[in-house]
Amino acid sequence: MWRKRAIGWLIISIIGLLLLLVRLMQIQLIETETFSKHNVNLLEESVKQRTQELVIDNGRGNFLDRNGTMLTHKKVSVLVLFPFLKKMDWDADRVSDISGIPVEVLKMAVEGAKKPFAYGDPEPVELTTSQRDRINSLKIPGVFAIEKKFERSEVPAEQLIGLTGENAAELQKRYPDKELAEKTLIGVSGLEESFDEFLLPEGKSKLVYHVDGGGAPLFGINVKYVDPANPFYPVNVRTTLDKDLQQKAEDIVDQYQIKKGGLVLLNIEDNSILSLVSRPTINKNDPYNGTGMTNMMLKQQIMGSVFKTVVAAAAIDHNLDNAQRLFDCSKKINGKPELRYNYGMLDFTTSFARSCNRTFGELAKELQNINPHLLEDYAEKLSLTGSVGWHGDIFHTNDFKQMADEDKGRVFLSDDARKDANIAAMSGIGQHEVRATPLAVANMMATIARGGEKEMVRAVSKIEYKNGTTMADFPKQNLNGDKISPYTAMKLQRLLREVVVNPNGTGRWFKDLPYEVAGKSGTAETGKYQAGMQLHNKWFAGYFPYEHPKYVLVAVNLDVLDSEGGVNLLFAEMVKMLYQKDHRMQ
Template identity: 55%
Template sequence: MQLQLFQTESFTKHKINLIEESVEQRTQQLIIDEGRGEFLDRNGDPLSYEEKNVLILFPFLKSMEWPVEKVADILHVPVNTIKTKVEKAKAPFVFGGNKPFQLSEEEMEAINGLEIQGLFALKRKFPKQEMLASQLIGITGENEKMFHERYPDKVKGAHQEIGVSGLQETFDEWLVAEEQAKLIYHVDARGGPLFGVDVKYLAPSNPFYPLNVKTTIDSKLQQELEEVADTYNIEKGGLLLLDIEKSEIVANVSRPKINIKDPYGGTGATNYMFKSLIPGSVFKTAVAAAAIDEKIVDETTVFPCSEDIYGNQAEKQYGNINIKKSFAVSCNRTFAELAKSLTEKNPNLIEQYAEKLGLIGDISWQGDIYHYSNFKQLQLGESKIFSSEEEKKDMNFVSQTGIGQREVRVTPLGVANMMATIARGGQKYRVSAVSAVEYENGNSMFSFPKEKGEGETISRYTAMKLQQYLRGVVTDEKGTARYLQAAAYPIAGKTGTAETGKYEGEEVPSNQLYNKWFAGYFPFDEPKYALVAVNLDVKINEGGIYPIFKDAVDAVYRKEKNID
């Protein structure tokens, strides 16, 4: 009774599905589709898999008379190549193995027209070896214990893979497979056909499943930016492209790449675009916003920019200059002084303005969907400005914070969102990477509407001033990003070169490692995209960020203008 009725699909504490196990014991089968939902780009094209026309053969063909010559002729391969594969086979197999022999539609039709039992030409899904936006999409793994913890009511398919990172994990409940599509035949104890050579095709009966997740990724732009990252040999870092109007991630490139065989080796599974990093001078944007909005400074005020933040002689001599010029040349002294003035007025002002800009705080799309309340699309690293209240009382710490050092940690996504907020004139929105969850037939199960960010934002006047200052970084005769004047679009943005406190080898200045940033938006007059490029743990004379940013902008331009 226990075996046959009560615990048939969940036997013992290990929850063994006896029906599935008995079927596996007396059959040989080849999975055509695992049944897990897939990820699509914004145009509905697959991101996580590709379909191939393949030939599948069953081992019982070796004991049959079948027109192998005709099959070989259709495939244009030697007869012995097919015969040898069948003779060695102990289970159903795809002709060509890991690099399957791909058939044309005509070849498929011709092979299936022969009506050979045990030989099938069909479409099969294969995981992409190099999936676009792989860290954003995430990875899956087989973990039976975790499967039962997540889905205690599910008894079928406990051996299937579940999402363990990225969107695969976040949207796992909708993606998890209900049924597999497979070719199956029954065998005796020696592996021979039990009921003749009758092969059955078992497929899900519900036309609405599996569900698919439609992302906001543009495959072409994603591919272009992946190539930019590889051209410049970014070992650690990446690029993030944001649609300003829709507040959607268009491309998410993170390096190092994921190694499919060892996804957690070498931190390849980490999405550095969502990781909290030291921003350096990019953070001066938030300090400037606070100082302008709080009327701490105007353009008549000048700062001694031949001095560093401690009053010593600076490496670069700019003389006494105002905030606009200070922003263009990235004068540390100016923003250290502004940070101190802001903190003296209110110890929480810098943090408050970082949040008003959408740099920190709840910047991921979140809301009530399905049976989830406050569902979050994106899992981001925890950003911070100060590590403790005590630090706000030490003006040396505050000075370092004002230039994006000390304990400041923000995500590239947060920086891109800040740039988008400024480009929109101060309007703040939460960011999404998924637009909808769709049924298999393409109809929407539910969607994610554009969502305003909570809390206060900066004034329109402050946003306008920041727009001018960000543009000056590129156009000013001494601006830090003059190189970007050659880009296909006019750019506004901010440079960042952050000291990491790390060294490559001996702790000497030449071996010090930096995080190099450029963040901005374009086209300047009609903003459409915000872009962040970051190259992590590189030496001061290596890993230049401007060519990376420029080439990414130029790639967007070519795509927008349909230039090959």
């Protein structure tokens, strides 16, 4: 009996040892970099237990403005101190003299440190190149002056650029064939998400030293610099933004208290975004709470009378713009008396300048009788209803979209609506189901300013390798589909200018600006109410200078009372700022 028990225990012990051996092999030989369902890198974790490190650069690619300035991060020369200095007699006085940091403050910082740190982080004391070189010439172990990458506290065009975050499940889902650390940052919105695959890190740049269990140096005081040493990565994504213009635009939007809305500024020459501001801002502590993450400039909005530009284009091509014809602007589109905006009898041009609803309701119905699809056809010709952001094939990605979260616009939702005269009239003044993004409205103005040529809007011009060579270009590219004729574009240009120069035009506030402006206003009813009062979307979309177009600007204030929230002052301030900038540079 005892022999059977002994043999049984022996077998159990052998099985246990075998299982332990298999487990050890799994940990130390087989799954060293992808242990457990969490894909833990055991090699990295073991190194972390016996080292302390300071990350200089997380290795993720960078976003630059059109002039090469970093947008989301900045590189700053800083003083780095290691905690083992507290166990040494180091020349804090010399470091203090060079850096300007009081010696007692330096010593206190080191005494309280458990890990290496950049002095003053998260708002580090910036050193000059001379200070950096002089500190490093001291050759004090544990004292370094280096250039370190810091995230900006305020990121320009934050909704356009987007956010990054840690999400192990999403990381594995996106890149099942890549070996990436579990805590690798990935893009979760905006350009960060669109360009994520290009921005993934090859590895971190860091300063490392080995410690024992108590945090004391294990192999003396030698500090090691670790770098992926890849001349091509991380890449730089060169946007079309101008950082200085972007900052000024954001300041102006906030100055005029735009709570929901913003602006788009395009450079007509290369049809690219110079600045884009969306409000509300992102709540950094809880980004998914509220609408701050939403880029309002890429989301379809009710556009109101700005859509009359589309009706005007169709009317011109179908000879409905007879200069002798008068429209009864003392009536609403439903035929009832117009008490608030009683303009009397107006011709086509003056109707556009004063934004007479009756005229464009009538024209929309006449166009519907000719062809129920005409309004949609002309909205498409003017790039209002499709995606306008740059898209195309790049590397192994088909139909890559720079702005993947861009909405498409629309005119009608059903064939019944398309054939309904009353709905056609409402659509003619940009109400009912008519929607477009502010970016698409900006592109419509650029199309008209260029004489009818419609192009994709770029937010990024190219991707550059670390060494400055080009990895991928995003060239100017035409939008597919029909377009308006140069003749129609010329007549629209004159109509848009009349809005400003006509003494009663809705854009008369811009007549005396230093740049000659052409454009169209819009006040759209949203169907939303506040304290029983209707809320509106207020727009002005235009381009300038009129004779030699350079800029397109669209400003919009969303969900505001009719008595507040105009965008005229904001638009005017932007025009004056751009004029001053251009003439300072000359």
